[in-house]
Amino acid sequence: MSLAKFEIFSTVVELGSLTKAGETLGLSQSAVSHAITSLESEWGFSILNRGRSGIHLTSNGERILKYIREILKWNEEMVQEIANINGLEIGTVRIGTISSVSIHWLPEIMKMFIEDHPSIEVKLLEGDYDAVEHWISTGLVDFGFVSLPTSQHFEVIPLKKDRMLCILSNEHPLAEQNEICFEMIKEEPLIKSKKGSDNDLKRILKENNVTPNIKFELSDDQAIISMVGNGLGISILPEMVLHRVPTNVRTLKLEGENYRTIGIAATSFKTLAPATKKFIEYLKSWLSEPPHFNTD
Numbered sequence: 001m002s003l004a005k006f007e008i009f010s011t012v013v014e015l016g017s018l019t020k021a022g023e024t025l026g027l028s029q030s031a032v033s034h035a036i037t038s039l040e041s042e043w044g045f046s047i048l049n050r051g052r053s054g055i056h057l058t059s060n061g062e063r064i065l066k067y068i069r070e071i072l073k074w075n076e077e078m079v080q081e082i083a084n085i086n087g088l089e090i091g092t093v094r095i096g097t098i099s100s101v102s103i104h105w106l107p108e109i110m111k112m113f114i115e116d117h118p119s120i121e122v123k124l125l126e127g128d129y130d131a132v133e134h135w136i137s138t139g140l141v142d143f144g145f146v147s148l149p150t151s152q153h154f155e156v157i158p159l160k161k162d163r164m165l166c167i168l169s170n171e172h173p174l175a176e177q178n179e180i181c182f183e184m185i186k187e188e189p190l191i192k193s194k195k196g197s198d199n200d201l202k203r204i205l206k207e208n209n210v211t212p213n214i215k216f217e218l219s220d221d222q223a224i225i226s227m228v229g230n231g232l233g234i235s236i237l238p239e240m241v242l243h244r245v246p247t248n249v250r251t252l253k254l255e256g257e258n259y260r261t262i263g264i265a266a267t268s269f270k271t272l273a274p275a276t277k278k279f280i281e282y283l284k285s286w287l288s289e290p291p292h293f294n295t296d
Helices: 003-015 016-023 028-045 059-085 099-104 106-116 129-138 199-207 221-229 274-287
Strands: 048-051 054-055 091-097 120-126 144-148 155-169 189-193 213-218 235-238 247-252 259-266
Touching: 003 016, 003 054, 003 059, 003 199, 016 028, 054 059, 059 120, 059 247, 059 274, 091 274, 099 106, 099 120, 099 199, 106 120, 106 274, 120 274, 129 144, 129 259, 144 155, 155 199, 155 221, 155 274, 189 221, 189 235, 199 235, 213 221, 221 235, 221 247, 221 259
Parallel strands: 091 120, 091 144, 189 213
Antiparallel strands: 048 054, 144 259, 155 235, 155 247, 155 259
């Protein structure tokens, strides 16, 4: 067995394709296929199902994948630590992120980090809260941005409280209110984020004894805002998502204190590789500046 084969196996699973894995790793498809076949021969069981619908893990492959990723993670950390001892900066930082963080935080942070550490590669994987937590638990990313509390037992660092606000069309009868009470919107048609991105909304509605009248479920925040602007319903979204709403949409405060807490999570922050720890230092430093850490 070799680390090269483990890297090929992990990449094939991540990309769901032998061809894409080969392109990413600079290998031919036959070389990728040979590496997978070699592992299956050594272990005595199949790890991938290859069919018309693509590549899928077998049950045995799923069981073994977490160990493969753990081995690759520790090897990466060892290589980085050796480089650190020798005064070099190398490595890869793998981050699970959500769209609002990708838009508002990461571009500036990554620009500064890459300028100061050009030999460290940063890889992003974007999804909803559930996807990011899954990637952390399976070792696909080193750490991820999540809404706290998480559904799994991770180590977490809270970063920012982000208000949850109500949006409605300018033509809506409640548009001239200064504040929206939950009693006002119990019967209103609600346009919400799809499962996996709606954790904060579900929590807030439950805390305020509201059974939502769900009209539509969408995965894209801008699509939700557009539908609200056209009078198809109301919505409740984080303030970070609502920085540039169109003129036909009104943003209003909800009664009480309602917010999501954005944080980062990892299986363990202590065991992260040096490059990843450096990136987190940049993240904390950038957020500590008043313009970026406004909780009003």
